[in-house]
Amino acid sequence: MFNYLIRRLYLLCITSIILTIIAFSIQHLTVGNTLDSNVFSQYLDYLISISQGELGVSALDNQPILKTALIAFISTLELCFFAFIFASIIGVPLGILAGLERNRGIDYSIMSIALIGLALPVFWVAIIFTMLPNLTGWVMPIDGNISVIYEVPMVTGIMLIDSLLVSEQYQLSAFYNHLVHIVLPATVLAIFLISEIIRLTRHSITMIMRSNYIKAAHTKGFSRPQIVYRHVLKNAIPPIIHQLRLQISTIISFAMAIEIVFSYQGAGMWLFVSIQQGDYLALSTAILIISGFILILSIIVDLLLVLISPTKRKVLYADQ
Amino acid sequence: MRFLPIYFSLAFISACYQTESTITDTLLYCSDKAPHSFNPQISHDVATLDATTHQLYNRLVKIDPISQRFVSDIALRWEVNSKKTEYTFYLRRDVNFHHNDYFTPSRQLNAEDVIFSFDRMLAKEHPFHLTNVVAETYLYNHPFSNLVADIVKVDDYTIRFMLNKSDATLLANLAAHYAVIHSKEYAQLLLENDNKAQIDYLPIGTGPYQFKQNSTKRLIRFQAHTKPWEKPSNIKQLIFDVTPNSTKRYAKLLSGECDIITNPAPSQVKQISKNELFSLSSQPTGNVALIAFNTKSKSLQNSDVRHALSSAIDRQTILDAVYFENATAANNLLPSNSWAYNPRAPLVYYTPEHSREKLQNGEFDFSQTLRIVAPIKSSIFNPNFYKTAELIQSNLATIGVNTEIIQLRNEELNATLMAGEYDLYLTGISPYIKDPDNLFRPLFSCSSNQIEGNTGQWCDTKVQALLDNTLLETNFVQRVKNYYQLQEYTQDQLIYLPIAHLLRFDVFNNNISGLQMNPLTGIDLHSVNKVPPLTKEQIK
Numbered sequence: 139m140f141n142y143l144i145r146r147l148y149l150l151c152i153t154s155i156i157l158t159i160i161a162f163s164i165q166h167l168t169v170g171n172t173l174d175s176n177v178f179s180q181y182l183d184y185l186i187s188i189s190q191g192e193l194g195v196s197a198l199d200n201q202p203i204l205k206t207a208l209i210a211f212i213s214t215l216e217l218c219f220f221a222f223i224f225a226s227i228i229g230v231p232l233g234i235l236a237g238l239e240r241n242r243g244i245d246y247s248i249m250s251i252a253l254i255g256l257a258l259p260v261f262w263v264a265i266i267f268t269m270l271p272n273l274t275g276w277v278m279p280i281d282g283n284i285s286v287i288y289e290v291p292m293v294t295g296i297m298l299i300d301s302l303l304v305s306e307q308y309q310l311s312a313f314y315n316h317l318v319h320i321v322l323p324a325t326v327l328a329i330f331l332i333s334e335i336i337r338l339t340r341h342s343i344t345m346i347m348r349s350n351y352i353k354a355a356h357t358k359g360f361s362r363p364q365i366v367y368r369h370v371l372k373n374a375i376p377p378i379i380h381q382l383r384l385q386i387s388t389i390i391s392f393a394m395a396i397e398i399v400f401s402y403q404g405a406g407m408w409l410f411v412s413i414q415q416g417d418y419l420a421l422s423t424a425i426l427i428i429s430g431f432i433l434i435l436s437i438i439v440d441l442l443l444v445l446i447s448p449t450k451r452k453v454l455y456a457d458q
Numbered sequence: 459m460r461f462l463p464i465y466f467s468l469a470f471i472s473a474c475y476q477t478e479s480t481i482t483d484t485l486l487y488c489s490d491k492a493p494h495s496f497n498p499q500i501s502h503d504v505a506t507l508d509a510t511t512h513q514l515y516n517r518l519v520k521i522d523p524i525s526q527r528f529v530s531d532i533a534l535r536w537e538v539n540s541k542k543t544e545y546t547f548y549l550r551r552d553v554n555f556h557h558n559d560y561f562t563p564s565r566q567l568n569a570e571d572v573i574f575s576f577d578r579m580l581a582k583e584h585p586f587h588l589t590n591v592v593a594e595t596y597l598y599n600h601p602f603s604n605l606v607a608d609i610v611k612v613d614d615y616t617i618r619f620m621l622n623k624s625d626a627t628l629l630a631n632l633a634a635h636y637a638v639i640h641s642k643e644y645a646q647l648l649l650e651n652d653n654k655a656q657i658d659y660l661p662i663g664t665g666p667y668q669f670k671q672n673s674t675k676r677l678i679r680f681q682a683h684t685k686p687w688e689k690p691s692n693i694k695q696l697i698f699d700v701t702p703n704s705t706k707r708y709a710k711l712l713s714g715e716c717d718i719i720t721n722p723a724p725s726q727v728k729q730i731s732k733n734e735l736f737s738l739s740s741q742p743t744g745n746v747a748l749i750a751f752n753t754k755s756k757s758l759q760n761s762d763v764r765h766a767l768s769s770a771i772d773r774q775t776i777l778d779a780v781y782f783e784n785a786t787a788a789n790n791l792l793p794s795n796s797w798a799y800n801p802r803a804p805l806v807y808y809t810p811e812h813s814r815e816k817l818q819n820g821e822f823d824f825s826q827t828l829r830i831v832a833p834i835k836s837s838i839f840n841p842n843f844y845k846t847a848e849l850i851q852s853n854l855a856t857i858g859v860n861t862e863i864i865q866l867r868n869e870e871l872n873a874t875l876m877a878g879e880y881d882l883y884l885t886g887i888s889p890y891i892k893d894p895d896n897l898f899r900p901l902f903s904c905s906s907n908q909i910e911g912n913t914g915q916w917c918d919t920k921v922q923a924l925l926d927n928t929l930l931e932t933n934f935v936q937r938v939k940n941y942y943q944l945q946e947y948t949q950d951q952l953i954y955l956p957i958a959h960l961l962r963f964d965v966f967n968n969n970i971s972g973l974q975m976n977p978l979t980g981i982d983l984h985s986v987n988k989v990p991p992l993t994k995e996q997i998k
Contacts, residue, residue, distance in 0.1 A: 199673075272712040277477055280713050281706070286677055286697050287484050311476070318475040401706070411676070 142444070146437045157429050158185060161422040168418035188426070197417040206408065207423045209295040211431070213283060214404035216296055218393050220324040225331035232332075233339025234374075238366065240344055248336060255333030260392045264326045264399035271322075281401045283319050288312040323400045327393055338381045342374040376447035383439040387432050477714025479967055482988045483694040487981075488707050488716035492676070492700045496669060497658035498635040498980075499579055500591050502890065504838060507635050507980030508720070509698055513680060514556075515638035515663035518547055518572065519629055521892075523974050523982075528629045532567065532639055532664070542624040542932055547572075549615040554685040555641045556668035560660055563643055567664055569611040574642035576602065576609050586645060589654045601631045601891075624932050630891040635979045639664065666691045666984040676700050692987050711736065711965060717988065718966040718973070720981075724782035724841055727963060735992075736965050742793055743977040744897070745960040747785065747839040747886040749850070750913035753953055755881045757828065762820045764952045767882075768806045770813035770857045773957050776849050780842050785958035790945060791887075791897060793959045798894040798941035803949040814857040827860040831880035834865045838960065839886025846884055846957075875908040883913045886960075890978060894941050895929050901954060902944075914953035921948065968992050 162184045166177070187193065196203040236248040271278040283297055284290060288308055290300050301312040346352060347370060355365045394406025401407060405424060412420035444451055478486050493506035496514060518533040530536075533547035553567035578586045580602055605628060608620040621628065631637060644662040648654050661669050666688060667680035678698040682691045699716065701707045704723035708730070710716040722730055731738050749771070751764045758764055777787055789806070792799045817824070830850060832843035840846055847863040854861050861882075866874055874880060889896040900911025902921045921944065928940040948954075962977050969992055972985035 268706075268709050272709070277475065277714065279475070279477070279715055281701075281710050281715050285478055285715070286486065286699055287478055287481060287695065289671075289679075314475060401701075 139444075143441070146440060150433055150437055153433055154430065157426065157433075158188060161425045164425065165419065165422040168421060193423050193426070194419050196412070196419065198412060198415055203419055203423050204427075207405070207420070207427050209292050210403065210408035211405040211424075211427050212295040213297060213402070214390060214393050214397065214406065215431075216298060217283075217320065217323055217327065217397070217402060217404060218389055220320050221327035221331055221389075221393070224324055224328035225335050228328070229332040229335030230339055233336040234343055234366075234371070236336060237340040237343025237347065237374075240340070240347075245340070249340070252333040252336040255329050256337075258329070260326065260330055261395050261399055263329060264323070264396045267322050267326050268399060278322055279315075279319050280322060283402050283404070284312065284316045285319070288315060319402075323393075323396050323402050326396050327389070330392055331389065334382070334385055335378070338378045339374065342377045343370060345377070346370050346373050376443055376449070379439060380443055383436050386435060387428075390428060390432070477991075479714040479717055479969065479991050482990060483692070484697065485693045485695070485970075485983065485986060485988060486697050486699055486715065486717045487983070488699045488701045488710055488719045490700075490702055490704065490707065490721045493678070493698075495590060495658040496661040496672075497590075497640075498638055499575075500658060502635070504980070505700075509678060509980075510661070510663075511635040511638065511980045512665065512974075512976070512982035512984060513667045513696065514661050514665040514669060515640075516553070516665055517634075517637045517639065518549075518632045521633050521976075523976065528633060531633075532572070543621045545619040545621070545628055546612065547617050547619070549617070550687070551615055553664050553687045554683070555644070555664055556662050557684050558662075558668055558670070561641075561644050561647065561662050563641060563662075565643065567639065567641075568614045569617045570614075571642045572617050572639055573609055573611055574645060575638065575640045576606070578640070579603075579636070580606065580609075585649055586654060586657060590658045601627075601634065601636065605631065623930055625930060626932055626934075626937065627891065627893045627895060627929065630893050633979075634891045636890070667693075667696050688984070691984055693983065696983060708965075711967070714967075714991070717970055718964060718981075720962075720964050722963055722965055724780075724784040727783045730965050735968055737968055737970075739964045739966070739973070739975055740961045741975050741977045742786070742795065743838075743888070743960050743962045744793060744892070745838055745886055745888045746788055746791055746793075746897075747781075747884075747957040747960060748788075748791070749955040749957060750883040750885055751953055751955070752878060752881050752883065752913070752915055754878050754915040757823065757826060758881055760820060761951050762816060763822055764955075765806070766813045766816035766820065766822070766857075767854065767859065768952055768955045769808060769816075770810045770859075771850055771853045771955065772808050772810075773955075774808070776846055777958055779849065780840065780846050781958055781960075783961075784841070784963065785960045788956035788959045790949065791901070791954065791956050792894060792941075792945065796892075796894060798938055798945075800942040800945040802942070803945040805949075806952065806955060810853065810857055817857065817859070822859075824858050824860075827862050828854070828881040829864055829879070830861050830882045830884065831864045831866060831871070831874060832884040833871055834867055837886070838888065840884060843884050850882070850884075872909055875913060878908070878915060885913055887911055892978065895925065898941075898944060898948075899925055899929075902948060916951075916953045918951075 159181070162181050165184070166180070191204055192202070193204045195201065196206055199206070232248050236245045239245045268280040270276070271280060279285065284301060288301070288304070290297065290304050290312055293300050293303055297316050298313070301316045304312050352365060352369060355369055393404065394409070396402070397404040397406035398410050405428065409420055409424050478484065489505055489508060491503065491505040493509040494501035494503055495506060496510050498507055498511050498515070516532045518531060519528045519536070520531040521527070522529045532549055532553055534550050536545055536547045538545050549567065549569060549572065551566070555563040555567060557563060577584050581587060605621060605625050606619055607622045610618045610620060612618055619628065640657070641662045645657055648656050659672070664687065666683050666686060668683050670679040670681050672678045677700070680696040680698075682694045701710060701716070704721065704726065707716065707719040708722055708726055711719045727738070730736055751758045751767070753759060773787065777785060790799060790803055830847045832847050834843070836842060844863070844865060847865075851861045851863060864880070875883070887897060887901060900906045901914065902916055902918070903912065903925055904917035904922050906912040908915065924940055924944045924947075928937050928944070931937045931940060962975065964973075964975055964981065966973060969989045970986060972987045974982035974985065976982060
C-alpha cells in the first residue's frame with residue numbers, strides 16, 4: 139500500500155511540474171516580465187512563489203489572486219456537488235433499471251432520454267433554463283449565486299456556510315436564497331451528469347449480470363431482488379466511480395460554462411470577467427488550481443477504489 | 459416515488475424564496491455599463507451620470523422636470539446684476555454631506571465647498587485639478603473657463619460668479635451634470651493622507667443616497683443619506699447591478715431580479731411594450747447620430763457632391779434595420795422640440811435617381827473609392843456601425859460610387875481622425891446642456907478639432923461669427939433668429955447628414971413610481987416609491 143502511495147505521489151509530482159511549466163509559460167506570454175534575469179531563474183522564482191502561495195495580485199481589485207481564485211473555485215465545486223447529488227438520486231436508479239431490463243422497452247426509453255441529455259449543448263440548455271421561470275410562471279432566480287441584496291462576507295468561501303453565518307442579520311433568508319439560486323444551474327449540470335451516470339450504471343450492471351457468480355446465484359435459486367441488492371449493486375459501484383473520475387474535468391468545464399450563462403460567481407465567471415477586463419494572471423492561476431485539484435482528486439479516488447474494491451487491490455503490486 | 463422528496467424540497471425552497479421586487483425598501487437598477495468614476499465632473503458617460511449626478515450630488519440650481527425652468531437646489535435663490543455679468547447665489551444653511559465609514563463631516567456645506575468644486579475644474583494650480591483626469595477634456599473645464607472670470611466668496615453662504623461677458627448659458631451650465639458640489643473638508647483630508655485619487659472613487663456628496671461599496675465594477679451599493687437635508691428617500695438600499703447583456707437584463711426584469719433596466723435591446727422594445735407588468739419610458743436624448751463628410755477631402759469639398767451623396771442614402775432603411783424603434787428620423791441636427799429648431803431649414807430627400815446625374819454634372823470621379831470610417835464598438839449613437847456602413851455602401855453602389863468600410867478601435871480611430879484619412883465618418887453628438895451652442899460649437903467651430911466633434915473639419919468665418927455672437931446674445935428672439943440662420947446655412951452646406959435622434963429607453967416594474975429620467979443629467983431615483991408587486995388583475 140505504502141509503495142503504491144509513493145508511486146502515485148511520484149506521478150503527482152511529475153505532472154505538477156509539467157503543469158507549473160504550462161502555467162508559467164502562459165503567464166510569461168500574457169502578463170510578461172520586465173526582469174532582466176533569464177527564463178530559468180524566473181521559473182525558479184515562480185516555483186518558490188507558488189510554494190509560498192503567492193501568485194500575485196489581481197489587477198481588478200488589488201486582492202491576492204490565489205484567494206479570489208480559490209473562493210471562486212469552491213463555488214464551482216459547490217455547484218458540482220449539488221448537481222452530483224441531483225444526478226445520483228435520479229441517474230443511479232434509472233441506470234440500474236436500464237441495466238436490469240437490458241434490450242427491452244424501458245431500457246430503450248431510458249437510454250434515448252440519456253442520449254438526448256448527452257447530445258444537447260450545455261450552454262444552450264443553460265440559456266433555455268434562464269427563460270424557463272418566465273415561461274412556466276415559476277418564480278426562480280436566474281442570476282448569481284445569491285441575491286445582491288444580501289451582503290454576505292466570504293469567510294469559508296462556501297456560500298452555503300457563509301450564508302448561515304449571517305443568520306443574525308438575515309435569519310435564514312440568505313441561506314434559502316442561496317439554495318434557490320443553485321437550483322437552476324445545478325439542474326442544467328445535472329442533465330449532463332444524469333445521462334453520464336445512467337450510461338455508466340447501465341453498462342456496469344450489464345457486465346456484472348453476465349458474470350459467473352451472478353449466474354451461480356441464479357442457479358442457487360436466489361430471487362432477483364436478492365441478487366441485485368446483495369451482489370450486483372455492491373460490485374457495480376466501483377467501475378462507476380472509476381469512470382466518473384475521468385469525467386471530473388468535463389464536469390468542471392461544463393459547470394464553468396453554465397456559470398457564465400447564470401452569472402454564477404464561480405471559477406468560470408471569475409475567469410470570464412478577468413480575461414474580459416485584461417487580467418491575464420487569472421489564466422495561469424486557474425490552470426494551476428483547477429488542474430491541481432483534478433490531479434489530487436483522481437489520486438484520492440484511486441486510493442478510495444483500492445480501499446473499497448478488492449478487485450482493484452492488485453494494482454498495489456508493482457508488477458501488475 | 460423516489461423523486462418525490464426532491465420535488466417536495468424544491469417546492470419548499472421555492473416557497474421560501476422572495477424575489478427582490480417584493481422588498482419595498484430596496485431598489486435594483488440594472489444598467490448596461492459600469493460608471494467610469496463617481497464624479498460627473500471628470501466622467502461624462504451615461505452610466506456615470508446615472509449613478510452619480512442625482513444620486514450622490516446636488517448642484518446650485520436644477521431644471522424642474524415639469525416646467526423646464528431653473529429652480530433652486532443648493533442655492534436657495536440667486537440674483538443677477540443689470541449688466542448680467544454677475545450672478546449672486548445664496549446658499550442653503552442646512553445641507554449635510556454624507557456621513558459614512560470613511561468620512562465624518564464636521565460641518566455643513568458652505569461657500570468654501572462650492573468654490574472648491576469649481577476651482578478644481580478651473581484653476582490649473584489647484585491640487586485636485588489633474589487628479590484622475592488623464593487629459594483635459596472639452597467638458598472638464600471648457601463650459602466655465604471661457605465664461606467665468608472669477609468666483610468670489612461674499613460670505614459663508616453667499617457666492618458670486620463674475621462673468622467675462624454677459625452670457626445666457628451660465629444657469630444651464632450650473633444645472634448640468636458637471637456642476638456638482640463636493641466637500642472641501644473631505645478633499646483636505648485626502649490631501650493630508652496623500653490619497654487624492656480617492657475623491658472620485660469613494661465619493662462624498664450631499665445627494666439623497668450615499669456611496670457604500672463598489673465590488674469589482676459589477677455591483678455598486680448605495681444607502682439612503684443618513685442625515686438628508688431634503689425629503690428622505692423611501693428607498694433605503696439602492697443597488698446598481700451592472701449587467702452588460704441586454705437579454706440577461708430583460709430576463710432579470712422578468713424574474714424579479716431587477717426593478718429597473720436601462721437600454722433594452724432595440725429588438726426587445728416591441729415585446730416589452732406589450733407586457734402589462736412593466737412600464738416603458740422613452741425620452742428624446744438630444745443625441746444625434748450623423749454621417750460626417752470630411753470637407754477637407756478632395757472629393758467632398760464641393761457641397762453639391764455632399765448633397766448628391768446624401769440624397770442617395772436611404773436613411774429610413776437605416777432607421778428600420780439598425781435602430782428599430784430606438785430612434786426617430788432626423789432631418790435637422792436639432793430635435794424638433796428644441797426652441798431653436800428651424801422648420802424652414804433645407805431638408806434632404808431620398809432621391810437616388812437624381813444623385814448620379816448630379817455627380818456626373820459635377821464631374822465626380824467615379825473611379826475613386828471613398829473611405830467610410832466607423833468605430834468597431836457600438837456606441838450610444840449607433841447599435842451597429844458596421845450594418846449602417848454596409849447599408850450606406852450599398853446605397854452609394856447603386857449610383858456607381860465605390861466605397862470601402864474601415865472599422866477602427868478607439869486609439870486608431872483618433873489617429874485616423876486627426877490625420878483626416880477618411881471621407882465619410884459615422885458618428886454622433888451628445889449635447890450636455892439644452893443650449894444649442896452645446897450641439898453646434900463642437901461640430902462647426904474652427905477651434906474644435908476632430909476629436910472634440912468637428913469631424914467635418916469645417917471652419918467658416920460666417921459660422922464662427924454666428925456661433926460666437928449668439929453665445930453672447932442676451933436677447934432671446936435674436937438668439938433664435940441667429941440659430942435659424944445658422945441652421946439654414948449649415949444645412950445648405952450639408953457638412954453633416956443627420957440620421958437619427960436617439961431615444962433613451964428605461965423599463966421598470968409597475969410597482970415602481972416617482973422615477974424621473976433626465977436624458978442630459980441621468981436618472982433621478984430620489985423620489986422613487988416601491989410598493990409590493992401588482993398582479994395582472996390589479997393592473998387591469
